[in-house]
Amino acid sequence: MELTVTDLAVGRGGVPVLAGVSFALAAGEVLVLRGPNGAGKTTLLRCIAGLQEPMAGQIAGAEDRIAYAAHADGLKSALTVAENLAFWAAVFGQSGIDQAMTAFDLHDLQDRRAGQLSAGQKRRLGLARLVVTDRPVWVLDEPTVSLDAASVALFADAVRAHLAAGGAALIATHIDLGLDAGVLDVAPFRARVDAVRSSDEAFL
């Protein structure tokens, strides 16, 4: 069980952002991505999650094993908390949502519409989705935005439980989660914009 990224180059809108990124993530490990805003953390994570093609390099061990959580939680405001979770559980072929509800302390909210939740509660529901996916590699983009200290602790516990069960996590975050994590600063991998010829240059 290992996610291996080799010499990866990613771009946004055809402009290369990061180049030469390599790392390996074994079972039970967390890797925290750091870097200033606009450094390309989100682009790198989207690429690893399979939402966009890498410009160069390989990603091994990502196919159908990644649970991705982005800035948006993908919640339906007209559905209740339990319905939202049950939907994602069904999509990923799982049935129980109890464990996820407990992990993120959502039992008291289960019959509330997602549209009536506070920003932090929505975030907790969005993160609870990771538990019901039962996928080994969590790829998380700023998971602690709008969470209070207690919820951040809940989240860190959930990550620890996931690691103990043989999972792995790749997290872009600016805060210290109190996890025993490796750190990858993406700033040194910034791509030179003129390093790759723009794709339509030949037609101009």
Added chain:
Amino acid sequence: MRALLLRDLRLALRAGGGFGLGLAFFLIVIVLVPFSVGPAAELLGRIAPGVLWLGALLACLLSLDRLLAVDWEDGALDLLATSPLPLEGVLAIKAVAHWITTGLPLVVAAPVFGVLLNLASPGYGVLVLSLLLGTPALSMIGAFGAALTVGIKRGGLLLSLLVLPLYVPILIFGAEAARRGAEGLDPTTPLLMLAGITGVVLALMPFAAGAVLRVNLR
């Protein structure tokens, strides 16, 4: 897949889901036509099949821009794309849900609206049959158009422009079948053409829609 269909239907039926929007629009068009062309019953009866088909098509078009836009805005589309469901399947299910909430009510309501337009009595069965055959293709082509324009702010106009030319063959054969039915002629040929178009659309469009959505999600 079933969970996605049930979720989309549930969302459509809950407050703000837009169920009934197409039907209401269809009703408005059909009610206003006699006011605009005059009360001549014979004339209304003659144009009824075409007007009913045009109304159904426009009603279908009305709700297309919400087909994927909502899931795009709240991030659910990204999450669905990383889920085990194939993107082609997701789009096919979205089209089915759109058809059940928009196309099917139009099919059921069309005979009632036919009365408002003085549609000739032999035409009702063929009208319903032609709509039943044609509207699934409208929804599936619509899902393709929505996949093409997802992520574009106010993409509704572009979506209409892209989708309308693809709707034209369905409108021609559908309205022709309904007209023949109303005049007591044999509608088999246009109905078969319509069924053929729908078959091709349902077989190929999910793959086209999946491919363009994958490009758009980058």
